[in-house]
Amino acid sequence: MERRLMRRQSARRCCSYNTLKAWLPILSWLPKYNLKWLKMDVLAGLTVGLTTVPQALAYAEVAGLPVQFGLYSAFMGGFIYTFLGTSKDVTLGPTAIMSLLCSSVVGGEPHRAVLLSLLCGLIQAVMALLRLGFLLDFISFPVIKGFTCAAAVTIGFGQVKNILGIQGVPQQFFLEVYYTFHKIPEARIGDVVLGLICLALLVTLMFMKSSLTSDSDSTCSMYARKVVWAVATMRNAAVVIAASLIAFSWETYGNHVFTITGKTTRGLPPFRPPPTSDTTANGTVVSFGEIVEDFGGGLAVIPFMGLLESIAIAKAFASQNDYRIDANQELLAIGVTNIMGSFVSAYPVTGSFGRTAVNSQTGVCTPAGGVVTSVIVLLSLAFLMPAFYYIPKASLAAVIICAVAPMVDYRVVAKMWRIRKLDLLPFFVTFLMSFWEVQYGIVGGIAVSGALLLYSMARPHIEVTDHGVLVMELSSGLTFPATEYLSHIIHTRALQVSPPRSVVLDCSHVSVIDYTVISELRDLLRQFKLREVHLIFAGLQPSILKVLLAADLEGLRHNHSMDEALQMESRNLLDD
Template sequence: MLVPQSMSYAKLAGLQPIYGLYSSFVPVIVYAVFGSSRQLAVGPVALVSLLVSNALGGIVDPSEELYTELAILLALLVGIFECIMGFLRLGWLIRSISHSVISGFTTASAIVIGLSQLKYFLGYNVSRSNKIVPLVESVIAGADQFKWPPFLLGSTILVILLVMKHVGKANKELQFIRAAGPLTGLALGTTIAKVFHSPSISLVGDIPQGLPKFSLPKSFDHAKLLLPTAALITGVAILESVGIAKALAAKNRYELDSNSELFGLGVANIFGSLFSAYPTTGSFSRSAVYSESEAKTGLSGLVTGIIIGCSLLFLTPVFKYIPQCALAAIEISAVSGLVDYEGGIFLWRVDKRDFTLWSITSTTTLFFGIEIGVLVGVGFSLAFVIHESANPHIAVLGRLPGTTVYRNMKQYPEAYTYNGIVIVRVDAPIYFANISYIKDRLREYEVAFDKHTNKGPEVERIYFLILEMSPVTYIDSSAVEALKELYEEYKTRDIQLAISNPNKEVLLTLARSGIVELFGKEWCFVRVHDPVQVCLHYVESKNQTPTNVAESSSSSLWRGCSAKNTSHTGS
């Protein structure tokens, strides 16, 4: 499976097929030693190959030797980036990118890859581009040069590959049929090409025989130009590899360290660059075959590397008769699985915001290119994260009938509140980015929410606002200052703030900052029902001050919270 795929991916990258085989030799063996995944199949992949072609095509013509040198240098830079990220444990940076962005990006890239391979089916040249419009225009413009032989051969092989893939996926017992598809396509295409000798069917041609020789990467004067592309390839490679490796680790019930995985991939690329390899990463389709074959150790990678080595030593004379359309069919078949239209439908049903992100990323990638697509997708993803963080969910809580449990009133319509008391839960950390939004919402509740209350004595306004803080995992100095301002503002209107159920870290921060002392430690509670009872007692009596009532109340006040605070401090 790897031999035909690696050759076709090298063509996609703008390189000679031999460099796909080189990239499937040393990196595979090195990863088997240093990598942490037992089933991840490392080697050339479609997406990285397209990125290499897109980046280097704007610098130098693929026919020049410098193009190959830069592709090898790119492998070194990617390997260095991956090792640095592994050492510094920066894998979490990549995880911050939304799955919707990844899905939209890979879907659009797969379409572009498929269109770019049509030239081998049609029998005429199609302009190199990573945008859909120039590709389609080029296909239409050259229609008068269409040739039937490569189209019929390529289409036949593609249909066979897709059928074998479907049969293998539908029946686990026939999984080997899926894995044998690319090799079957190559054998069929080579046989037909040798028998009919059609001049319109272009062949791969001579491929150097023997193992790759050790050599240091060249053209370091171009390294600065390649850094952005190396960073992009690193991100895409990590997302693809680590995601696959984690899924396989979970399926096979073992732990996988993302940072160790990054280091293993980095070392594989660095050593690969010393033996004429271009950037490699984990392949989903080949890894799936490893997993279904019940590979349990990295030995499977060593065996794969040895097989590739034997192919380089003994089989390259046969490879020169492989039709280009056969490699293109293998490539189109491989990337067809990346077109995640089902993911788009799922997102439309489940989360319209994620669907919007998926649509923006895929559309931008299709029409404006890969780099722009990635930047726009990541930019929108981060914008959504910032928006969610700056506008956290805030729930007004009500009491469930017959219980002392308080829940979100929008989720539990039967819950009720008490006149003069508002209970608010902030479902996020409170810090500088969202404190203004939280303050504005609290003011809104003060003005509007008492219109919907339905229990307790009739009162003309809000007397108490209870902050339920169990979901608040962190509070910063800006939020502390804002709470002080809010307390003073409410004090002028005779509204008492109370705090319920803060966790250890938040409680200690509030105590150190003077919030507990400012509010009065008698207004810090362990559970929501406690301050409700105190506040309700005040609202009913109305002849005592809030503080006096709190001080005369039961064990639900600071005594419980103070004990909690003391135990936290001592822990």
């Protein structure tokens, strides 16, 4: 009867409105939605939309895909995140880092990029349902910074060939550097001039926005600031549109001065399941299993990096704007976005720092602003694709270079050197290996960070002082990697000296202990007994004492505090 009652209560909790709100955060803010929020969300959505379209086109180039795939990837996130997201500021879509990772895994093949989106989404959604968000905690800050800095350099330099207008440059970074310099004599003057002008305009507008102040209270100055802010915020769209008009005017008169994007697929993408097989150029059919095998470590790296990037952004803006996010719910939102995106030919997406910053600065009130952004992308796909034919590749390259340049955070190296020099090791391992293969850089950095973590576990700090007896203060938990080190310290400092010394172990900071340590302690107690000295445990936490008592260690002595242990051992010495 009691079990039946408990089952009913559990079923009620699972089907309660609070549980539904936890899975659908839109139910928390939609009942309070008002006209003021609508106005701010529409304004923010329009602003972000005008930023998203040129960036999506540019990031598709980074991914090695036709430019329309950037737009295919840019609209599903706004709809899904409105229902499932817990941050009012985050915008999901293609980003520089995810585009680079996608390029390294799928090699510019659209069918594989779409399938990769489905598989990444499934992995992310399963992680969310299993509440595995804590796994992201094992990727350290130096690894993240090393990767983002290397990615920014790789992406930025990869666009130099488009600024120069040269062709036939391989994707692999070191070969790309060599052939870019080797082919400089083949540079097209039109692309170089236009690319440099676009870069100069973007940098100027970016500095104008950052230098805006609110010192003057006059109406004229206020409107001037708003105009400058609006133009600077939508600088990517403004520069790409201006460059496209220039290219169109030259092309109209038959002068092929610029390298342009060329023909793009017009209209909305069809809603269909992602392909589960592929056909090579010579007609060979590649099965689903073979494609997954080709993805290799990318199937682990891309979902993790997508989650890491988006959750880091969500946490940063939640802290800035004084609200909380649910990391596992964010995992679910990104996972479902990638799953549904694969049905509209999208490649993997995540949260964008730049567009999220624009969203926040424009005053977005709810995730509904993403719906407006998505509608703008859909309208662009439906009506503006023919105009994208004339977008110069040099202008898109300028947009990408300006977007990734702030990611090269050279100041972080000086900070790590000043605070903890050892953290530079995983940073540089990640940074340097990422130029070889992006996945290897991340895996290598995580491996080095893990090794440093394991070393600190295996070599905990043990402070030894002499109070008539040796006092050894343990700074952390006792687990099996530290067993041999603890045993070595006790033997060399207490048991192998003449005469042998008693030891008081200060365990006040020890909150974890395992069976391997228990076995070693049993042997140590026997050694102390043979030499007629004592091993005393002081300051044991209740959970640790319970484990030691359950182990039934022969000769176990323990005291509540260090003072009691020292007094007891002093009395033993006097009695002897």
